[in-house]
Amino acid sequence: MLPFSVTILGSSSALPTSTRFPTSQVVSLNERLYLIDCGEGTQIQLRKFRIKTSKINHIFISHLHGDHIFGLPGLISTMALGGKKGELHIYSHSELKMMMDNLMKFMNEFDDFKVVYHPLNFRSRAVIYEDSKIVIDSFPLKHRIPCCGFIFKEKLHELHLRGDRIDYLNIPIRDRVAIKGGADYQTPEGAIIPNHELTFPADPVRSYAFCTDTVCRKQIIPIIENVDLLYHEATFSDELSDLALKTYHTTARQAARLAGEAAVKKLIIGHFSSRYKSVKPLVDEARVVFPNTFPANDGDRFDL
Amino acid sequence: MLPFSVTILGSSSALPTSTRFPTSQVVSLNERLYLIDCGEGTQIQLRKFRIKTSKINHIFISHLHGDHIFGLPGLISTMALGGKKGELHIYSHSELKMMMDNLMKFMNEFDDFKVVYHPLNFRSRAVIYEDSKIVIDSFPLKHRIPCCGFIFKEKLHELHLRGDRIDYLNIPIRDRVAIKGGADYQTPEGAIIPNHELTFPADPVRSYAFCTDTVCRKQIIPIIENVDLLYHEATFSDELSDLALKTYHTTARQAARLAGEAAVKKLIIGHFSSRYKSVKPLVDEARVVFPNTFPANDGDRFDL
Numbered sequence: 001m002l003p004f005s006v007t008i009l010g011s012s013s014a015l016p017t018s019t020r021f022p023t024s025q026v027v028s029l030n031e032r033l034y035l036i037d038c039g040e041g042t043q044i045q046l047r048k049f050r051i052k053t054s055k056i057n058h059i060f061i062s063h064l065h066g067d068h069i070f071g072l073p074g075l076i077s078t079m080a081l082g083g084k085k086g087e088l089h090i091y092s093h094s095e096l097k098m099m100m101d102n103l104m105k106f107m108n109e110f111d112d113f114k115v116v117y118h119p120l121n122f123r124s125r126a127v128i129y130e131d132s133k134i135v136i137d138s139f140p141l142k143h144r145i146p147c148c149g150f151i152f153k154e155k156l157h158e159l160h161l162r163g164d165r166i167d168y169l170n171i172p173i174r175d176r177v178a179i180k181g182g183a184d185y186q187t188p189e190g191a192i193i194p195n196h197e198l199t200f201p202a203d204p205v206r207s208y209a210f211c212t213d214t215v216c217r218k219q220i221i222p223i224i225e226n227v228d229l230l231y232h233e234a235t236f237s238d239e240l241s242d243l244a245l246k247t248y249h250t251t252a253r254q255a256a257r258l259a260g261e262a263a264v265k266k267l268i269i270g271h272f273s274s275r276y277k278s279v280k281p282l283v284d285e286a287r288v289v290f291p292n293t294f295p296a297n298d299g300d301r302f303d304l
Numbered sequence: 305m306l307p308f309s310v311t312i313l314g315s316s317s318a319l320p321t322s323t324r325f326p327t328s329q330v331v332s333l334n335e336r337l338y339l340i341d342c343g344e345g346t347q348i349q350l351r352k353f354r355i356k357t358s359k360i361n362h363i364f365i366s367h368l369h370g371d372h373i374f375g376l377p378g379l380i381s382t383m384a385l386g387g388k389k390g391e392l393h394i395y396s397h398s399e400l401k402m403m404m405d406n407l408m409k410f411m412n413e414f415d416d417f418k419v420v421y422h423p424l425n426f427r428s429r430a431v432i433y434e435d436s437k438i439v440i441d442s443f444p445l446k447h448r449i450p451c452c453g454f455i456f457k458e459k460l461h462e463l464h465l466r467g468d469r470i471d472y473l474n475i476p477i478r479d480r481v482a483i484k485g486g487a488d489y490q491t492p493e494g495a496i497i498p499n500h501e502l503t504f505p506a507d508p509v510r511s512y513a514f515c516t517d518t519v520c521r522k523q524i525i526p527i528i529e530n531v532d533l534l535y536h537e538a539t540f541s542d543e544l545s546d547l548a549l550k551t552y553h554t555t556a557r558q559a560a561r562l563a564g565e566a567a568v569k570k571l572i573i574g575h576f577s578s579r580y581k582s583v584k585p586l587v588d589e590a591r592v593v594f595p596n597t598f599p600a601n602d603g604d605r606f607d608l
Contacts, residue, residue, distance in 0.1 A: 040348075
């Protein structure tokens, strides 16, 4: 299977702490890097965790609160000054372009490097990016300002050829691509060999869902159902559920309950309020409901 | 003498490195903190070096390149969320307000905390701030975009009373304030005692000049002459003097020569290009011309 992982660059909420930067993550699939959110200091974390800034070509921004975007201008400058070529694609609320253009108006022009902004749809689920290996959808969350979650899904893998059968039937190389795609095989004599006799099942398709900042929303269950890994914010413990509701955030217990109802395989909680010196109580609270819960810590890598 | 110091928060130029953040410094005089420039991660450095963000009420921004301002939105947010009250004064090019307002339009409103922007004058020297202890002037530098240097000067100190003479003449407390300010004393019998018989000289008045980003400018010598401490950028070594000129920066040798001609007491060089893994060659180059040169390193504190 191709390496597929999520690295936490920042796990704090609005106020960074001495050990937690504001929100940012890198999703890596087969050496392609996708950045989600970009709080202040994201470029510092990328350097610290030895992730190549130059390999990031796509950035997904959940919403326009400062702790999710204030690292963008510095990261973009560093990419440009570092000689990055081509296009950097940013998927966000349409206002971001104007905010960044204004802030960077005194930056030098770079002929070979360009930032391309793609406006997100905050009303319904939508495919926002696709390449040969992955499909990325956005879907609406519910926060004080428009906010999206993202789901990263591998594309269907090819079936594995059964070497013994392929050899025995002496199937030409040109026909094997179609068989890996699910086709039956017709011998020169006209006999049909069904696909399942020629192949082993494909590797399972893996998926990762990212949900912050939001109230706990049951409406997203059909979207995140059965994902291998769910990152969900848990800004507060359940004692502060009133505050969570008021500020449009989620408690650790609520996140765990959602993970259970959506039958996800593993839950990461993060976006912790800076009031928690230790996040163990939040993890404990979540594990009562959903045992396979882990806290996001800056630098942690989760392999799918 | 009141404690007067400069703490380096960032000493890199546009590209931060693993040990150097972009430009920012804190000047501290008698527990009052003045921030100069605010590159990305300034709030992180303030926390790391245990400097109280809440005590900063005045920020001076030399120019609007990203490596001098990208830490501002995060710092302002953190101040607001941390419950800072009153006014934060920012002295900068007039465009900064619009840039920040745009970027922070989705931030919550805070009733008791307000940012007040003061436009700088980029044509001539001007007093921009004054309180009971200090006067701060801006003066024009020469960079690719409008840029100012800053000079922090203590106000004249009071003269020290000569306890022996004061006691002998039995001078009432109410007259001593005027004597500390330089007045002579008239005895009840009408005799005039000249001030110099009643006082020792005041503590010397200390001063700090901050100059980045700029070509080396002899025109500023009358302004920075005799300062106790000069911070001057030295982005490049003298081998790259052509590049320095082209990008409107200064070499280490040029900064040292300027320090010598201005007869400053001590020189700090900084704003180092990220190409220098060690800045020792730049310090050595400067010391040939001006021996009392020191490199700026993140976390260094220089006492005046």
